[in-house]
Amino acid sequence: MSAREQILASIRAARERRAQVDHPGRFGAWRPEPAPSPLHGFETMFTQAGGEVVHVSSSAQRDTWLREFLSGFDELSLGVGVPAEVAGLGPTPVPHGSEHTAPAGVAVARAAVAETGSLMMDARDGRRAQLLPPILVVLVDATTVHATLADALGAVRADLPAAIGLHSGPSKSADIGQVMVKGVHGPGRVIAVVAQAGLGAYRHASERPSERE
Amino acid sequence: MSGNSSTFRPASYREASARTLRDTPEVRDSVGSATRTFDALRTKAYAEVDSDRWRDWAQDVKAHALTHLDEYLEQAEQSLVANGAHVHWASSADDVHRLLEAIVVEHEVRTVVKAKSMLSEELEVNAHLDTLGVRSVETDLGEYIIQLLGEPPSHIVGPAIHRSLEDCRALFHEELGTPMDADPDELAAAARAALRGDFLAADLGISGGNFVAADTGTIALIENEGNIRLTTSVPRIHVALVGIEKIVPRFEDLAGFLQLTARAATGQPIGLFVSLIQGPRRADEVDGPEEVHVVFVDNGRTALYEDDTAWEALRCVRCGACLNICPVYRQTGGHAYGWTYSGPIGAIIAPGLLGLDRALPLPHASSLCGACVDVCPVRIPIPELLVHWRERTVEEGRNSVGERLAMRSYAELAERPSAFSTAGEALRWTPWRAVGKALPVLSGWMQEREAPTPSPKSFRDLWREGIE
Ligand code: SF4
Numbered sequence: 001m002s003a004r005e006q007i008l009a010s011i012r013a014a015r016e017r018r019a020q021v022d023h024p025g026r027f028g029a030w031r032p033e034p035a036p037s038p039l040h041g042f043e044t045m046f047t048q049a050g051g052e053v054v055h056v057s058s059s060a061q062r063d064t065w066l067r068e069f070l071s072g073f074d075e076l077s078l079g080v081g082v083p084a085e086v087a088g089l090g091p092t093p094v095p096h097g098s099e100h101t102a103p104a105g106v107a108v109a110r111a112a113v114a115e116t117g118s119l120m121m122d123a124r125d126g127r128r129a130q131l132l133p134p135i136l137v138v139l140v141d142a143t144t145v146h147a148t149l150a151d152a153l154g155a156v157r158a159d160l161p162a163a164i165g166l167h168s169g170p171s172k173s174a175d176i177g178q179v180m181v182k183g184v185h186g187p188g189r190v191i192a193v194v195a196q197a198g199l200g201a202y203r204h205a206s207e208r209p210s211e212r213e
Numbered sequence: 214m215s216g217n218s219s220t221f222r223p224a225s226y227r228e229a230s231a232r233t234l235r236d237t238p239e240v241r242d243s244v245g246s247a248t249r250t251f252d253a254l255r256t257k258a259y260a261e262v263d264s265d266r267w268r269d270w271a272q273d274v275k276a277h278a279l280t281h282l283d284e285y286l287e288q289a290e291q292s293l294v295a296n297g298a299h300v301h302w303a304s305s306a307d308d309v310h311r312l313l314e315a316i317v318v319e320h321e322v323r324t325v326v327k328a329k330s331m332l333s334e335e336l337e338v339n340a341h342l343d344t345l346g347v348r349s350v351e352t353d354l355g356e357y358i359i360q361l362l363g364e365p366p367s368h369i370v371g372p373a374i375h376r377s378l379e380d381c382r383a384l385f386h387e388e389l390g391t392p393m394d395a396d397p398d399e400l401a402a403a404a405r406a407a408l409r410g411d412f413l414a415a416d417l418g419i420s421g422g423n424f425v426a427a428d429t430g431t432i433a434l435i436e437n438e439g440n441i442r443l444t445t446s447v448p449r450i451h452v453a454l455v456g457i458e459k460i461v462p463r464f465e466d467l468a469g470f471l472q473l474t475a476r477a478a479t480g481q482p483i484g485l486f487v488s489l490i491q492g493p494r495r496a497d498e499v500d501g502p503e504e505v506h507v508v509f510v511d512n513g514r515t516a517l518y519e520d521d522t523a524w525e526a527l528r529c530v531r532c533g534a535c536l537n538i539c540p541v542y543r544q545t546g547g548h549a550y551g552w553t554y555s556g557p558i559g560a561i562i563a564p565g566l567l568g569l570d571r572a573l574p575l576p577h578a579s580s581l582c583g584a585c586v587d588v589c590p591v592r593i594p595i596p597e598l599l600v601h602w603r604e605r606t607v608e609e610g611r612n613s614v615g616e617r618l619a620m621r622s623y624a625e626l627a628e629r630p631s632a633f634s635t636a637g638e639a640l641r642w643t644p645w646r647a648v649g650k651a652l653p654v655l656s657g658w659m660q661e662r663e664a665p666t667p668s669p670k671s672f673r674d675l676w677r678e679g680i681e
Contacts, residue, residue, distance in 0.1 A: 002302070003302040003303055003304040003308055003511070004302035006304055006511075006515075007286075007302055007304065007457060007509070007511050007515055008283045008286065008287070010515040010518065010519060011282050011283045011286075011457075011515060011518060012283050013519070014515075014518050014519045014524070015280060015281075015282070015283065017521060018279070018280045018524070019280070020277075020280045020281070021273060021276040021277045021280050022273075022277060023273070023274060023277045023462060023463075024269075024270050024273040024274060024277070026465060027267075027270060027465070027466065027468050027469030028266075028270075030262060030263040030266045030267060030270075031261065031262040031263055032262075032263065033261075045482060049481075049482075049485060080499055096499045096500065097500070100409065100413060115472075115482075116471075116472060116482050116483040117482065117483075118483060118487075123494070123495075123498050123500075123501055124495075124497055124498050126498075126499045126500055127442070127446035127447075127498075127500050127501050128446065128447065128499075128500050130442075131439060131442050131443055131446060131447075132443075148468065149467075149468040149471065149472065149483070150465050150468035150469070152468075153464055153465050153467060153468055154465055157429060157464050157465070160429060160431070160489075160491050161491070161495065161497075161498060162296075162490070162491055162492055162493060162494050162495050162498055162501050162505075163445070163446065163488060163489065163490045163491065163501060164488075164489040165442055165486060165487065165488055165489075166471075166483065166486070166487035166489070167485070167486060168482070168483050168484070168485050168486075168487075169485045170485070171437070171438050171439040171485060171486070172437050172438070172485055173354045173355075173401065173437060173438050174371075175353070175354035175355035175358060175371065175372075175373050176354065176358070176378060176381045176397045176400050176401060177376070177377050177378025177379070177380075177381055177397065178243075178246065178247050178250065178374065178378075179378060179397040181397045181398050181400075181401040182398075183401070183402075183405070184354055184401050184404070184405055184438040184439065184440070185352065185405060185408065185412075185438045185439040185440040185443055186438065186439020186440075186442060186443070186485075186486055187439070
């Protein structure tokens with residue numbers, strides 16, 4: 001018998017003796033505090049975990065902030081979904097595959113989650129660009145902030161890439177003598193640039209006509 | 214059968230715990246402080262939500278998944294294959310070793326980066342890769358520390374909690390050349406720099422899996438450092454080793470488990486990085502592994518599943534909350550337990566995964582205080598399962614000769630009223646202070662305690678005279 005058959009056969013034999021339990025249904029938020037607005041909730045949770053949030057309400061404001069912030073770096077890694085007009089605001093982007101040499105990067109979130117303060121990062125935006133730069137700026141469309149994680153997962157399940165990352169703050173570890181340190185492997189500084197509803201600049205790469213290679 | 218490995222030694226638990234307490238008393242301080250911190254954070258995190266409701270829900274989803282496990286495993290396999298992943302089934306550690314060997318040979322793998330996985334510790338993957346001439350690098354900071362030290366993990370969530378900052382300074386000074394007074398940030402930066410090269414050079418990344426959603430074929434992984442995301446994103450090949458009990462039915466179920474596990478383990482609302490992996494890189498993606506292999510591992514889990522009491526332990530999400538609160542674990546940390554899973558959860562799954570013979574005396578390494586069941590996110594009745602294994606030990610005649618003799622003599626006495634009364638009389642007139650100090654075991658107990666003075670009359674005499 002193959003390992004597969006062996007495993008399934010022993011489960012089937014023992015299962016006969018187990019009282020079947022029904023699935024209890026969808027996970028609810030179930031917490032005493034009423035949930036704040038998704039945007040407010042996201043900001044609270046994300047900053048509590050050490051992330052930073054910048055709000056922009058126009059594309060001009062967004063561009064001004066990015067131009068100034070990115071002027072401090074000589075190289076940049078870019079997520080595939082970063083709009084062309086934004087890509088031009090910073091220093092020369094490194095080619096895909098060289099993200100590890102960039103001191104900072106810009107990526108785009110597919111969505112965000114208030115309940116957990118998470119940015120939902122889609123593999124189609126480029127996984128290296130989400131992980132290798134020590135400082136990461138993530139563009140978030142305010143209309144994509146879901147109240148709960150269950151909502152967010154439900155919203156993307158019909159169109160899943162090879163991998164989704166939920167990033168809920170900068171990389172941390174307390175493995176060295178139980179002292180908290182930041183930026184161990186993933187980005188040590190993460191800034192979510194939240195574009196107010198209506199700006200609508202950030203659609204997922206696969207939903208946009210190709211703007212850059 | 215399961216646990217073919219030779220290095221696991223739960224049988225030496227008594228000597229090993231005595232040795233830890235005697236020779237390395239600082240371990241108790243490090244473990245005590247880390248576990249108390251974890252536990253305080255968990256308490257706070259549970260209080261922020263309706264944790265009773267969360268735990269009921271999680272218990273039910275796991276029980277549902279386990280009572281339909283064959284169906285969900287098959288569904289998960291189909292979904293993963295449809296996503297382009299390779300699915301393998303392994304009965305034992307040997308099966309896993311053979312599979313890894315085939316991948317290593319086919320792809321000429323020289324360096325492997327590893328994301329913390331207790332299953333890979335259980336399967337002794339690193340030692341096997343070593344025999345194949347493959348360099349395997351643990352990338353979780355805690356795992357990296359213990360790999361450099363040549364030690365096994367001492368806690369399922371914080372593998373290096375038995376090591377102090379001073380220990381890490383000395384280690385990193387030797388291995389990475391950092392100054393002896395380096396602060397933790399400098400130490401972490403040195404490790405990051407060293408490991409970055411390994412991530413970029415590795416051909417293969419090996420991870421575990423916290424959960425597998427059957428409907429979408431999603432492997433979910435929880436962490437805080439970002440090393441798991443890198444391990445599963447940068448190398449050409451990714452192998453995920455997952456126990457067959459890790460299945461949850463639906464993708465949306467992950468919402469509950471990711472949050473509850475993080476709250477139970479470290480008191481966080483969610484791990485700072487979560488990976489939800491469906492399969493290999495797709496045509497419209499610029500990076501990610503070209504091959505993803507998912508291995509469903511038994512290695513003794515079906516033996517647990519077949520036990521009508523112990524199967525409940527398969528709900529475990531490996532959060533470590535039961536270790537953090539356990540007064541016995543807190544004394545020694547995990548090394549004394551002699552294998553991958555320590556503390557209360559280790560004691561209840563060892564008899565299934567290693568066989569009862571090899572697991573003894575772990576089910577006895579507990580005072581049955583019940584603190585663990587109060588914190589467990591999936592409500593595993595840990596003390597009941599400990600008692601279950603103790604009963605099985607007796608039923609199968611695996612308890613010690615001394616214990617069996619003592620029980621048999623007591624039974625004989627209890628069946629003969631006159632002998633029972635004579636024995637009681639004799640006990641009441643025994644000079645316990647002197648005798649106790651002369652006997653093994655009791656002498657240790659009596660160092661701190663005084664034996665009570667026996668009543669001049671037996672209970673039976675008092676009963677006969679009439680109790681007022
Ligand atoms: S038995 Fe419960 S508390 Fe212990 S590690 Fe498993 S899930 Fe956590």
